[in-house]
Amino acid sequence: MNKISTIAIDIGHNVQFDGGALGIKSENVLNFEVGTKLIEKCRAVGINVINCTPKSAVSLYDSLNKRVEAANNRNADFFISIHHNACAGGHGTEILCIPGGKAEEVANIILPEIVKLGFSNRGVKPRNDLFVLNKTNMSAILIECAFCDSKRDMQNYDTEKVAEAIFQGLYKAFNISKTTEVYHIVAPGDTLWALTRKYGTTINNIVTLNNIKNINLICPGQKLRMK
Ligand SMILES: [Zn+2]
Known part of the structure; x- marks a missing residue:
């Protein structure tokens, strides 16, 4: 598959009017941890990441629309939305996408990586009705990493391992x-x-690569990693 230079990562919910599910753990917290770690991993290998998560929203529509616009305006090559499911009784991992294209292909490669951690495989599911999948100009997937209200999924749940699998x-x-x-x-x-x-x-990349605390303080003679 073609190389990727810019990826849009959307940390599901985490803003007013768009709260996540509440289970044994909070979906907001899990989405934030997995998403933030995934962003760091992508940036560390030189991928340009657009964090599509809005800082504020005045409605659910506004929250979703801001995510889509962030990806569309900056021409991302691919869009990933990070979520955790909730529905008493369910457990496992599924990836939602509009079927028949690159999104489905990528979903079928990512899903087994997460399932390997011990989650049950609920499959790649066709969804034509989800705003962030419908309105994004690029191929888009929504990952339901696990069920935040499932004892089985949440026992020993490790956001670092899930981010690494994705x-x-x-x-x-x-x-x-x-x-x-x-x-x-x-x-x-x-x-x-x-x-x-x-x-x-x-600047973000340099700061991350070198763990710079104060961007106004770099000293002559200092060795900085650029890439
Ligand atoms: Zn969600």
Whole structure:
């Protein structure tokens, strides 16, 4: 499959008027943890990530629409929405998408990676009625990682392992290869902004790669990883 350069990641709910399910654990918290970790993993291999999660919303429609617009406006190559299911009695993992295209293909590669962690496989399910799948211009999937109200799923639930499984699926689906590491020795007068232009990267990437606490404090002689 084609390489991916920009991916839209949507952390489901987590905003006013769009609350997640409440189970043994809160869907909001699980979505946030899995989504944030997935974003970090993608950025670490040089993928440009659009975090589509809105900071505020005035209605459910506004929340969903902002997610879609964030992905569409910046021409993401692929869209992933992170959710956790709830329905007394259910358990396992499923991925929802509009069938018949790249989304279904990628979903079929990611799903077994999550299932490997010990969840039951509920399949890739065709859904034509979901706003974030319908309105996004690019291929889109919605992952219901597990049931947040299932004892079986929530026992020993590890958001790091789930994020890593989704990342491994993406890795396989898009033949992602780690970018070769590139370093820069800071010279007097260098600024992070100038370095982003020189190396074709972003301040966020440099900050993450080097664990920089204060972006105004870089010192001549310091070795910084650019990619
Ligand atoms: Zn949800």
